[in-house]
Amino acid sequence: MFDPDTLPYYDPSVERRTALVTGGNSGIGWYTVLHLYMHGFAVYLCGRNSSRVNKAMKIITAEAKKRCADNPKVHLGSMYYLHADLADLQSVERAVKNVKRKESKLDILINNAAVMAMPYQITKDGFEIQLQTNYVAHFLLSMRLLPLLQKCNGRLIMLSSVGHNLEFMYCALGQDWNYRPNCVFTWLRYAMAKTASIQFVKMMAIKYPEVLCLSVHPGLVMNTNLFSYWTRLPIVGIFFWMLFQIVGFFFGVSNEEGCLATLKCALSPELSRDEDNGKYFVTGGREAKPSYVANNLDDAASTWIWTMHELRDRGYKV
Numbered sequence: 161m162f163d164p165d166t167l168p169y170y171d172p173s174v175e176r177r178t179a180l181v182t183g184g185n186s187g188i189g190w191y192t193v194l195h196l197y198m199h200g201f202a203v204y205l206c207g208r209n210s211s212r213v214n215k216a217m218k219i220i221t222a223e224a225k226k227r228c229a230d231n232p233k234v235h236l237g238s239m240y241y242l243h244a245d246l247a248d249l250q251s252v253e254r255a256v257k258n259v260k261r262k263e264s265k266l267d268i269l270i271n272n273a274a275v276m277a278m279p280y281q282i283t284k285d286g287f288e289i290q291l292q293t294n295y296v297a298h299f300l301l302s303m304r305l306l307p308l309l310q311k312c313n314g315r316l317i318m319l320s321s322v323g324h325n326l327e328f329m330y331c332a333l334g335q336d337w338n339y340r341p342n343c344v345f346t347w348l349r350y351a352m353a354k355t356a357s358i359q360f361v362k363m364m365a366i367k368y369p370e371v372l373c374l375s376v377h378p379g380l381v382m383n384t385n386l387f388s389y390w391t392r393l394p395i396v397g398i399f400f401w402m403l404f405q406i407v408g409f410f411f412g413v414s415n416e417e418g419c420l421a422t423l424k425c426a427l428s429p430e431l432s433r434d435e436d437n438g439k440y441f442v443t444g445g446r447e448a449k450p451s452y453v454a455n456n457l458d459d460a461a462s463t464w465i466w467t468m469h470e471l472r473d474r475g476y477k478v
């Protein structure tokens with residue numbers, strides 16, 4: 161496994177390094193923020209619920225102080241709450257404005273937030289809930305923050321999933337797959353959003369090579385809130401909980417191990433724009449090949465064009 165202690169530490173009194181993490185208040189995002197904070201970053205925790213994010217910041221501060229008490233390398237950074245509900249594109253626009261008011265550059269953008277295997281639902285912007293939360297809102301956020309990333313040759317990390325492989329042939333994003341049983345088709349919708357995320361990274365790497373863009377499967381991390389919809393179902397929830405625990409026991413990694421691939425992509429000096437742009441990394445920071453669909457550049461271009469048109473039709477010119 162990759163050791164985050166080998167990554168560079170920054171001193172905020174010498175230089176200001178900035179990062180924005182969506183969904184940084186729980187699961188993998190929580191540990192991602194903890195390590196960025198310990199490495200001296202000013203971290204924006206982008207979330208939809210102020211009390212959850214503020215609580216996370218408090219616990220992260222205490223945890224970082226405990227871990228770094230006698231470590232002379234560490235100069236703790238700072239953390240800020242940034243409100244954005246990814247299921248509402250107006251809210252994303254407001255978050256971007258807030259960041260731009262405070263920062264002239266952004267070193268790292270980590271598009272981590274997601275929902276998984278939810279019942280079919282359409283957001284007020286008219287997208288399927290998983291597609292918007294996991295992909296479309298991050299597309300808009302990234303494009304709006306691109307000038308800040310370009311200013312410092314920053315990095316963009318997109319959390320995908322091994323689950324993207326469930327889209328075994330290209331499905332146009334305009335088709336909503338609202339079929340029964342939900343427990344089958346919801347996974348296809350999740351896979352489509354996560355494939356689109358990898359395709360987005362590949363297109364970004366071609367169009368904007370000055371920013372290092374990478375996608376990540378963090379590992380199977382069964383103790384995050386991602387599985388809550390299933391484990392909280394009445395009666396059958398306990399069955400799903402047991403199933404996820406068994407999968408986790410044999411194939412899973414801890415929440416903290418789940419953030420290692422992201423951290424490597426965000427901070428490792430061994431990765432470069434010339435050699436690595438557009439690549440996909442998996443559990444612990446190992447480079448891997450995504451599915452045939454996610455790797456296909458014609459499909460990636462179709463996904464890009466579809467997204468641009470859909471956003472433009474809703475008044476978001478990117």
Ligand SMILES: NC(=O)c1ccc[n+]([C@@H]2O[C@H](COP(=O)([O-])OP(=O)(O)OC[C@H]3O[C@@H](n4cnc5c(N)ncnc54)[C@H](OP(=O)(O)O)[C@@H]3O)[C@@H](O)[C@H]2O)c1
Nearest residue numbers: 183187188245246247272273274319321380381384385386
């Ligand atoms: N866990 C795994 O096994 C696994 C496997 C493959 C890929 N991944 C990917 O890893 C990433 C992190 O997942 P995780 O396991 O750490 O899940 P998690 O604990 O459920 O964290 C998801 C985060 O996304 C936020 N979020 C959800 N909907 C949002 C919205 N509409 N607006 C703003 N924020 C929203 C959540 O905020 P709230 O707290 O407010 O709900 C939470 O902070 C995801 O992209 C996931 O797809 C995870």
